[in-house]
Amino acid sequence: MLPAQMVQMMENSYNNGSVPEVKYPTRYSTYAHTAYTASTRTSMISMARSEGKFTPDVKVSIGNSKNDLSDGYPEGISLAWKNVGFKIVNSKTKKKQNILSGCSGVVQPGEVMAIMGPSGAGKSTLLDVLAGRKDPKMVSGQIMLNGVPGEVKYVSQYVMQDDALMGVLSVRENIQFAADLCFPSHMEPDEKAYRVQQIIDEFGLKRVADNKIGTVFVRGVSGGEKRRASIASQVITLPKIIFLDEPTSGLDSAAAYHVMKSIVEMARKHKLTIIASIHQPSTETYSLFDKLCLIGRGHTLYFGKRENATSYFEALGHVCPPYANPADHYLRLINSDFMSDKAEAEKHIDNFITAYEQSKAHSSTLTEIRSLSKPNMYFLSRPTSRYARSFFAQTWFLTIRSLKNAMRNILMFWVRVAMYVCLALLMGVTWWQVGYNQENIQDRFSAHFFSVAFLAFMSVAGIPGFLEERLVFQRERGNNFYSVGPYVLANTIISIPFVMIIAASFTVVAYPMIGLNSGFGNAILFCLYLFLALIVAESMVVFISAIIPIFVAALTLVAFANGFFMVVEGYFVRRDKIPKALKPFHYVDYQKWAFEGIIQNDFIGLTFNCDKISDNPIKYACNYGDLSGNSSTFTGKDVLDSYGYNEINLTTWAV
Numbered sequence: 324m325l326p327a328q329m330v331q332m333m334e335n336s337y338n339n340g341s342v343p344e345v346k347y348p349t350r351y352s353t354y355a356h357t358a359y360t361a362s363t364r365t366s367m368i369s370m371a372r373s374e375g376k377f378t379p380d381v382k383v384s385i386g387n388s389k390n391d392l393s394d395g396y397p398e399g400i401s402l403a404w405k406n407v408g409f410k411i412v413n414s415k416t417k418k419k420q421n422i423l424s425g426c427s428g429v430v431q432p433g434e435v436m437a438i439m440g441p442s443g444a445g446k447s448t449l450l451d452v453l454a455g456r457k458d459p460k461m462v463s464g465q466i467m468l469n470g471v472p473g474e475v476k477y478v479s480q481y482v483m484q485d486d487a488l489m490g491v492l493s494v495r496e497n498i499q500f501a502a503d504l505c506f507p508s509h510m511e512p513d514e515k516a517y518r519v520q521q522i523i524d525e526f527g528l529k530r531v532a533d534n535k536i537g538t539v540f541v542r543g544v545s546g547g548e549k550r551r552a553s554i555a556s557q558v559i560t561l562p563k564i565i566f567l568d569e570p571t572s573g574l575d576s577a578a579a580y581h582v583m584k585s586i587v588e589m590a591r592k593h594k595l596t597i598i599a600s601i602h603q604p605s606t607e608t609y610s611l612f613d614k615l616c617l618i619g620r621g622h623t624l625y626f627g628k629r630e631n632a633t634s635y636f637e638a639l640g641h642v643c644p645p646y647a648n649p650a651d652h653y654l655r656l657i658n659s660d661f662m663s664d665k666a667e668a669e670k671h672i673d674n675f676i677t678a679y680e681q682s683k684a685h686s687s688t689l690t691e692i693r694s695l696s697k698p699n700m701y702f703l704s705r706p707t708s709r710y711a712r713s714f715f716a717q718t719w720f721l722t723i724r725s726l727k728n729a730m731r732n733i734l735m736f737w738v739r740v741a742m743y744v745c746l747a748l749l750m751g752v753t754w755w756q757v758g759y760n761q762e763n764i765q766d767r768f769s770a771h772f773f774s775v776a777f778l779a780f781m782s783v784a785g786i787p788g789f790l791e792e793r794l795v796f797q798r799e800r801g802n803n804f805y806s807v808g809p810y811v812l813a814n815t816i817i818s819i820p821f822v823m824i825i826a827a828s829f830t831v832v833a834y835p836m837i838g839l840n841s842g843f844g845n846a847i848l849f850c851l852y853l854f855l856a857l858i859v860a861e862s863m864v865v866f867i868s869a870i871i872p873i874f875v876a877a878l879t880l881v882a883f884a885n886g887f888f889m890v891v892e893g894y895f896v897r898r899d900k901i902p903k904a905l906k907p908f909h910y911v912d913y914q915k916w917a918f919e920g921i922i923q924n925d926f927i928g929l930t931f932n933c934d935k936i937s938d939n940p941i942k943y944a945c946n947y948g949d950l951s952g953n954s955s956t957f958t959g960k961d962v963l964d965s966y967g968y969n970e971i972n973l974t975t976w977a978v
């Protein structure tokens with residue numbers, strides 16, 4: 324059914340007094356159902372009524388997820404905005420301040436519009452307002468989809484500026500991951516693979532599809548290819564409206580041209596409506612745009628077809644010099660930042676504002692917007708779920724990706740394993756066969772202390788990897804690929820075997836070399852206690868780095884926390900000597916529980932020897948157990964009792 328027929332059907336129904344509900348067919352039948360819940364429906368309709376403009380209860384939906392292919396709307400969706408303004412409350416004066424005023428424009432399906440303007444003009448703000456990313460209370464005017472008010476964010480995608488992709492994965496793997504999480508569960512794998520290949524081809528990434536994105540260690544694809552891969556992974560579902568925040572920033576002019584060319588071809592082919600903020604495009608890149616929106620001091624200084632801008636400015640007396648880049652020419656014209664006289668600078672921009680308001684370009688824009696208008700309709704498309712995939716599916720795909728990441732990420736994992744093994748060797752050599760004499764007691768304690776403390780301390784090595792991945796997480800979460808729960812769960816699932824590998828490799832090397840309690844079960848328990856301590860240490864690293872995502876600050880804080888826990892652990896200073904104010908920290912110190920667990924595990928069951936007193940050959944100088952001098956041995960339990968470690972329960976301590 325064509326949109327026009329639908330509109331007719333709705334209008335007929337309205338005239339008959341019934342309340343129609345029209346669903347656009349989508350390729351995936353289960354998605355072609357009512358696109359809003361009862362409460363949403365009530366609130367949206369009452370909102371429409373309260374505005375007094377959309378009296379009939381006519382609503383149009385196009386699918387139930389923002390990640391829906393929206394095939395039900397093959398003609399695309401136009402975006403129009405009329406008299407749009409945006410205010411902020413000035414934090415100093417507490418007064419409202421206009422950031423955008425009276426902006427109007429329209430972009431049709433298949434068109435690509437550039438928002439240009441000097442720094443601070445309001446480009447990002449306009450993009451955010453149109454994309455529905457700003458507080459609606461601060462936004463004024465109308466934003467319309469196909470001529471009727473609607474929720475843009477449910478039919479659009481906002482593509483962020485950064486290229487946060489998994490560096491150890493290939494271009495295809497990154498795009499496939501997006502496809503797995505954005506397409507509905509009933510989409511056949513073949514069809515998904517076809518879409519992945521199609522978007523790879525459309526973005527000119529065929530040649531590098533199986534190349535890694537690249538990390539600090541591995542040279543990957545070029546900057547332009549990376550940007551194209553990033554955009555491709557965010558628009559794989561071909562959302563009807565796409566907002567791009569400076570898609571070419573940081574790229575050279577050739578790379579920027581290829582990025583924009585791919586975007587423009589995609590818009591034409593799939594009838595997508597595309598709006599991009601852009602800084603200083605080259606002549607070639609600029610010529611790819613269909614429409615231009617020039618912003619200055621929060622006002623529209625020109626809106627219309629890109630090619631008409633030349634004659635518009637010529638008519639104002641600003642002829643673009645031959646061979647000059649028109650984009651540079653306009654940007655220079657409307658930039659008053661470097662005028663020394665403030666009043667003159669204001670007047671300069673005021674002249675452009677007034678000229679545009681009185682221009683034919685402005686009136687034809689308003690006519691174009693009016694021609695789209697369909698009174699008595701309310702365009703409504705609200706997803707029933709924010710995510711295309713279930714909690715379980717999100718966890719599954721994230722787990723698979725984290726596994727690949729950990730296996731391939733030299734820095735994150737294997738270097739750490741190698742470091743722990745080297746440390747184990749070093750400890751083994753230093754504490755070699757520590758022995759069972761009285762003078763070896765302190766050596767044994769220090770080996771246990773150092774095993775826990777150093778292993779835990781070195782978890783700081785996980786900070787760079789976490790911070791890098793955090794950017795990817797933020798972008799993907801912003802794109803509604805998954806929620807926090809599955810991400811944390813997947814990372815926990817993956818970190819368990821890896822932390823176990825670290826604890827086990829350390830134990831296999833260090834335990835027999837140091838000559839700790841020879842029971843096999845004791846070695847296993849030693850490994851398990853180290854594993855638990857490491858899991859807590861790693862979690863603490865993630866916790867602190869998530870709160871303070873600045874490398875140096877997170878590193879300092881993690882190092883401080885671990886150093887602090889070492890001090891209050893009860894090894895350097897006995898528990899009863901720890902100052903009262905610090906005592907609570909002794910009990911929340913994960914290193915304390917691991918240290919006490921492994922000394923209990925090691926000492927219990929051992930027998931130690933003490934030497935004879937030099938001037939009395941029948942007496943022994945034992946400092947533990949029987950102090951009368953009659954016994955030549957004492958037990959590990961005697962040692963623990965003498966230091967006050969007498970109530971350790973291995974299960975409780977592990978918990």
Ligand SMILES: Nc1ncnc2c1ncn2[C@@H]1O[C@H](COP(=O)(O)OP(=O)(O)OP(=O)(O)O)[C@@H](O)[C@H]1O
Binds near residue numbers: 411445
């Ligand atoms: N929340 C806010 N609080 C205070 N000022 C704001 C806020 N949002 C925007 N502004 C101001 O509004 C103006 C427009 O900001 P915006 O980020 O949209 O500009 P821009 O054209 O995208 O600039 P640039 O090209 O430098 O990124 C700027 O002067 C900015 O300082």
